[in-house]
Amino acid sequence: MTEADFIAALRALPLHPGAQQLRDDTARLGELVLTTDTIVEGVHYLSEDAAADVAWKLLAVNLSDLAAKGAVPEGALLNYPLGDDGWDRDFLNGLGETMNRFDCPLLGGDTVSLPHGAPRVISLTAVGRASRSPARSGARAGDMLYVTGTIGDAGAGLRIATGEDGPDSLAIAYRRPHPRLGEGRALGAVARAMMDVSDGLLIDAARMADASGLAVAIDLAAVPLSSDLRAFAGDDRNARLAAVTAGDDYELLFAMPPGETPPVAATRIGRFAAGTGLSLQDNDGPIALPDRIGFEHRA
Amino acid sequence: MTEADFIAALRALPLHPGAQQLRDDTARLGELVLTTDTIVEGVHYLSEDAAADVAWKLLAVNLSDLAAKGAVPEGALLNYPLGDDGWDRDFLNGLGETMNRFDCPLLGGDTVSLPHGAPRVISLTAVGRASRSPARSGARAGDMLYVTGTIGDAGAGLRIATGEDGPDSLAIAYRRPHPRLGEGRALGAVARAMMDVSDGLLIDAARMADASGLAVAIDLAAVPLSSDLRAFAGDDRNARLAAVTAGDDYELLFAMPPGETPPVAATRIGRFAAGTGLSLQDNDGPIALPDRIGFEHRA
Numbered sequence: 164m165t166e167a168d169f170i171a172a173l174r175a176l177p178l179h180p181g182a183q184q185l186r187d188d189t190a191r192l193g194e195l196v197l198t199t200d201t202i203v204e205g206v207h208y209l210s211e212d213a214a215a216d217v218a219w220k221l222l223a224v225n226l227s228d229l230a231a232k233g234a235v236p237e238g239a240l241l242n243y244p245l246g247d248d249g250w251d252r253d254f255l256n257g258l259g260e261t262m263n264r265f266d267c268p269l270l271g272g273d274t275v276s277l278p279h280g281a282p283r284v285i286s287l288t289a290v291g292r293a294s295r296s297p298a299r300s301g302a303r304a305g306d307m308l309y310v311t312g313t314i315g316d317a318g319a320g321l322r323i324a325t326g327e328d329g330p331d332s333l334a335i336a337y338r339r340p341h342p343r344l345g346e347g348r349a350l351g352a353v354a355r356a357m358m359d360v361s362d363g364l365l366i367d368a369a370r371m372a373d374a375s376g377l378a379v380a381i382d383l384a385a386v387p388l389s390s391d392l393r394a395f396a397g398d399d400r401n402a403r404l405a406a407v408t409a410g411d412d413y414e415l416l417f418a419m420p421p422g423e424t425p426p427v428a429a430t431r432i433g434r435f436a437a438g439t440g441l442s443l444q445d446n447d448g449p450i451a452l453p454d455r456i457g458f459e460h461r462a
Numbered sequence: 463m464t465e466a467d468f469i470a471a472l473r474a475l476p477l478h479p480g481a482q483q484l485r486d487d488t489a490r491l492g493e494l495v496l497t498t499d500t501i502v503e504g505v506h507y508l509s510e511d512a513a514a515d516v517a518w519k520l521l522a523v524n525l526s527d528l529a530a531k532g533a534v535p536e537g538a539l540l541n542y543p544l545g546d547d548g549w550d551r552d553f554l555n556g557l558g559e560t561m562n563r564f565d566c567p568l569l570g571g572d573t574v575s576l577p578h579g580a581p582r583v584i585s586l587t588a589v590g591r592a593s594r595s596p597a598r599s600g601a602r603a604g605d606m607l608y609v610t611g612t613i614g615d616a617g618a619g620l621r622i623a624t625g626e627d628g629p630d631s632l633a634i635a636y637r638r639p640h641p642r643l644g645e646g647r648a649l650g651a652v653a654r655a656m657m658d659v660s661d662g663l664l665i666d667a668a669r670m671a672d673a674s675g676l677a678v679a680i681d682l683a684a685v686p687l688s689s690d691l692r693a694f695a696g697d698d699r700n701a702r703l704a705a706v707t708a709g710d711d712y713e714l715l716f717a718m719p720p721g722e723t724p725p726v727a728a729t730r731i732g733r734f735a736a737g738t739g740l741s742l743q744d745n746d747g748p749i750a751l752p753d754r755i756g757f758e759h760r761a
Contacts, residue, residue, distance in 0.1 A: 164547050164550050166544065166573050169544055169550065169554075170573070172554050175554075176557060176558040176567070177566075177567040178567055178568050179567040179568060179569045181569055182537070192537070192569070192589065195494070197539060197569060197589075198570070199541055199571060201543075201585070202574075203543075203574050203576055203577070203580075206574065206576070237478070237491065238480065238489070240496060242500045242541070244500075244502075244583070245465065245468055248463050251471075252463075255475065259475040259476065262476045263476055268476040269472060269475045270478045270496060271488065271489035271496065272498060273500050274465050274468055275501075275502050275505065275583070276502070277502055277505070277583070278503075278504045278505060281580055281581050281583075282576065282577050284543070284580075286500070286585045288587045290496075
């Protein structure tokens with residue numbers, strides 16, 4: 164079964180109203196927002212990655228889901244497989260650092276032992292609090308599409324983390340993403356739709372448009388790239404296409420009515436319209452979509 | 463690191479007040495009670511176990527933690543590794559059946575892919591609601607110790623599930639435990655201390671006494687055994703010692719003041735007193751504790 168088949172099968176189970184038909188990354192329980200993510204050694208991270216970085220990223224990606232709901236972190240539950248003492252201690256040190264950094268204390272968890280040689284599988288469930296959360300599906304025709312920060316740094320960082328020469332800043336963007344919690348809080352009350360960019364800017368924008376029953380047009384030239392990324396990968400169309408189809412940005416993608424100014428630093432990169440589908444333009448006009456617009460079946 | 467070392471290390475992380483210093487099986491967030499459990503193929507269940515039974519047990523053991531807090535289930539989050547289609551569908555069917563049976567709908571979750579051949583690791587986080595929850599540590603000297611249902615059925619059921627001849631009823635007690643949600647709700651308002659019996663009656667009673675800063679004496683002859691268990695394993699001292707040191711009962715163990723009658727069917731099996739430690743008596747007077755009183759480092 165693909166992930167999509169499995170989620171379709173999950174919809175046949177008794178669903179809580181707060182599950183929102185499993186069409187969002189989070190569940191809602193009154194003012195609480197819940198999200199959970201699992202990472203697997205050799206799938207979501209490399210065996211040689213530093214344990215403290217793995218811990219940072221596991222918590223950060225969950226907090227990014229909370230940020231996209233405008234939520235303040237309340238706490239986290241950890242499901243952890245005991246293994247090598249040194250790795251376990253480094254993981255806990257990294258987790259503690261990340262918890263302090265983003266003000267998300269431990270609520271509880273569970274530990275297990277794995278059969279010898281089995282890859283680590285680590286889950287974290289984060290709980291946040293928000294009075295109002297923009298849905299992924301709330302964009303309207305005419306709304307402008309914005310993104311926080313810069314796009315593509317983590318994608319380049321993965322290349323550097325796996326052996327290419329390049330600046331540390333990009334590798335760090337991959338290893339230690341910063342969830343946009345402050346921005347999410349400010350946007351929670353005003354964005355018409357919001358989600359985080361985890362699988363690639365193009366695919367995630369297409370998902371927002373699809374959930375909203377709209378088309379979206381993105382201006383490739385407007386997508387914000389960092390100076391480090393431009394120095395590393397250039398700034399031509401191919402470099403930009405690589406940036407908008409790479410994953411792990413953990414920036415916030417959101418829709419605002421035309422004429423309204425976002426309350427946070429963000430770049431306008433596109434526009435929603437009646438219709439369906441994603442289209443792309445560059446300075447010279449419409450361009451074809453790349454074959455792969457992001458991580459499609461990333462589980 | 464042992465589980466105990468790891469939990470001690472977790473206490474050095476920033477802790478949410480609702481984590482209750484990680485001294486309980488659940489976390490508390492206002493009226494919400496949260497608990498999470500992970501099961502591993504080849505560790506917590508056998509590869510040949512039916513997927514629907516694995517799903518039942520995973521949800522049931524989490525709901526048993528909620529029952530011990532007097533909580534009504536609100537919903538559950540699932541972390542699931544996609545694998546074999548048939549197994550995945552059977553698992554979902556079993557999960558749906560269990561969710562309907564115990565009125566605990568799906569709130570959300572996450573799916574991942576595992577490297578080929580890796581053992582399944584499945585986590586479930588259950589959320590419940592309770593206005594008051596008895597702590598594990600609330601027993602007072604003179605309180606009586608009670609247990610719901612019968613003890614040892616699941617332990618015998620494991621022997622039957624792994625090849626011995628014996629009645630189905632015991633194998634089912636092992637494969638499909640029933641969380642005592644109704645009893646937990648009734649006891650939530652009146653029990654002085656409560657927990658579920660998961661690692662063995664003796665070890666769990668010793669933990670309640672330790673958390674309460676007390677000694678506990680248990681009357682082995684008073685421990686309730688089912689007629690099926692007595693027919694299968696006998697009713698002598700050794701059979702009773704096997705029952706009280708086996709795990710997976712998922713009954714409720716609770717303390718009540720002397721003279722008060724529990725509002726649910728339960729058996730009085732012991733008494734708390736000033737001091738420390740666990741002692742055991744039979745009809746003839748004090749008897750020695752067995753070498754192993756339960757699953758000590760069960761992670």
